[in-house]
Amino acid sequence: MTQDLLRDPIYRRRHFSPETIEQCVRWYITYRLSYRDLVAMMAEQGVVVSHTTIMRWVLRYVPEYERRWARHASQVNPSWRMDETSVPVRGGNCYLYRAVDTQGKSVDSLLCASRCREAAQAFFRAAVNRTETGWPSKINVDGHAATHLALRLLKGEDNRWQSVRVRSSRYVNNVIEQDHQAVKRRCAPMLGLKTFRTAKITLAGIELAHRIRKGQFLLPDRRLGQLSLKQLWEFALYPPEGDSRPTFASDTRSTLPAPELNIRRPPHPQGEAGNLQDKPRRYARKIFDGRGLYQLIVPSGGRYWRYNYRFAGRARTLAYGVFPDVSLQKARARHLEAKRLLADGIDPSTRKQDIVGAAKA
Secondary structure (H helix, E strand, C coil): CCCCCCCCHHHCCCCCCHHHHHHHHHHHHHCCCCHHHHHHHHHHCCCCCCHHHHHHHHHHHHHHHHHHHHHHECCCCCEEEEEEEEEEECCEEEEEEEEEECCCCEEEEEEECCCCHHHHHHHHHHHHCCCCCCCCCEEECCCCHHHHHHHHHHHHHCHHHHHCEEECCCHHHHHHHHHHHHHHHHHCCCCCECCHHHHHHHHHHHHHHHHHHCCCECCCCHHHHCCCHHHHHHHHHCCCCCCCCCCCCCCHHHHCCCHHHCCCCCCCHHHHHHHCCCCCCCCCEEEEEECCEEEEECCCCCEEEEEEEEECCEEEEEEEEEECCCCHHHHHHHHHHHHHHHHCCCCHHHHHHHHHHHHHC
């Protein structure tokens, strides 16, 4: 009678060995590889695996690896530098909120669907609830009005935010601006992030590998013990018996409310504009609805429906109207009609000019 192999419970009913799964996930989040690159590399080792299988491994095991590495996380400095960077997801832009301390160590990261006040508040709530971060004494941010408003409103939720010094110095944030490049370089070989859930888990794994590279975990010194990256992973995932480090049953960030996680949420122009009247915007920004349709928000408060396209080799912009005179449903209907005209080889801007000229005549 056959006996079950002794393996970690998270690998039960898996066709491939735990070593193969861990190696593929570790290589993907650490090195600048695509899923198909990993398929070719594993084939040289005699392991035939599909790129979609590796993708499912990443989505399944990255959150578990994060929890196990968290047992060995070291404390960060209470002085933070916080900033957000755009990440393309399914044709639109999401924003990855990140923070580092004075020494460049990563504090936390959170992917949000928009760059609004609620997203900034969700990031700060998640950051202070991490076991290894603690409470900040200073936070340096850029001039984005939504971030400053979020920090002011957080002072009413918790008195500890009253003692946090908030400053806005551009040159001080150079540390976090340079740290963004590690994530940007890793995302370059990818064919694109198709869903918000995939992007969230994949970027969390990339952040984990980035923290490991910066030595933010209390593990044996690689120089003294001649330990490889694989051996460090084995020590973190399966600590030796008698290790007294605390264990965490779950990630505390999973219990925090995050209203910004719905990427398909349509823009709500009245909500954010009303909260930022005391500090107007300095730059125009875009909120994408999908298939090229976006809403242009100018510093004066105007909101315009726009669509950028190319016709006969030239870049053009088609205006659908001004919000709220043109609602989201009307803008989508006009955008669908413009896409149909382009499919028939007709320039929608020229057709619009003909209709306007005929109405005036």
